[in-house]
Amino acid sequence: MHLGRSRFESELQVRPDDIDMNQHVHASRYMDYVLAARYDQMERCYKMPMEEFTRAGFGWYVRTGHLEFKRPLGIGEEFLVRTWIEEMVKDGVLVKFEIVKKRTGKLCCDGHFHYTMVSLKTGRAETIPDWIVAKYSI
Numbered sequence: 001m002h003l004g005r006s007r008f009e010s011e012l013q014v015r016p017d018d019i020d021m022n023q024h025v026h027a028s029r030y031m032d033y034v035l036a037a038r039y040d041q042m043e044r045c046y047k048m049p050m051e052e053f054t055r056a057g058f059g060w061y062v063r064t065g066h067l068e069f070k071r072p073l074g075i076g077e078e079f080l081v082r083t084w085i086e087e088m089v090k091d092g093v094l095v096k097f098e099i100v101k102k103r104t105g106k107l108c109c110d111g112h113f114h115y116t117m118v119s120l121k122t123g124r125a126e127t128i129p130d131w132i133v134a135k136y137s138i
Contacts, residue, residue, distance in 0.1 A: 006138050007084040008045040010037035011102065014077045024072035030109050031065060034097050037081035048135045058126060060115040063092065067111040071101075078102040085136055091125040092116040093136065 012033055020026035043049035053059060073079055080100050087094040092115055099109040119126045128136075 005084050007082050008041040009080045009082045010040045011080055014073050014075055019075050024074055030067055033081050037083055046135050057120050059118050059120050061118050062113055063116045064114040067109055069109050070107045073108050090127050
């Protein structure tokens with residue numbers, strides 16, 4: 001399937017409650033950052049907010065998440081979360097991401113997530129409808 005593989009960015013900032021006992025962002029927060037960026041980008045860039053998925057009876061489950069940490073983020077730092085759909089299969093998407101420090105442009109974390117589209121009624125995997133494929137193929 002042809003994908004445009006457009007890359008989109010969301011700007012976020014480290015909050016005090018993101019910091020762990022080692023005085024940098026806790027590893028679990030990076031997953032939250034990618035999720036926040038995807039919600040923003042679904043509405044702003046793909047023109048399909050999460051509410052549209054839920055009205056259609058669909059949701060997304062994380063099947064696999066892979067994160068590679070390069071350098072820490074600290075309190076108050078601004079950063080960019082860049083994501084793109086690398087691959088689309090019958091019932092899911094592979095979303096790759098990068099998190100970079102805004103001030104330096106240096107990579108802090110990268111990786112990917114496999115998301116599976118599910119029916120909100122059954123919780124089971126669903127084939128991605130053509131109208132959603134079209135929106136994601138930019």
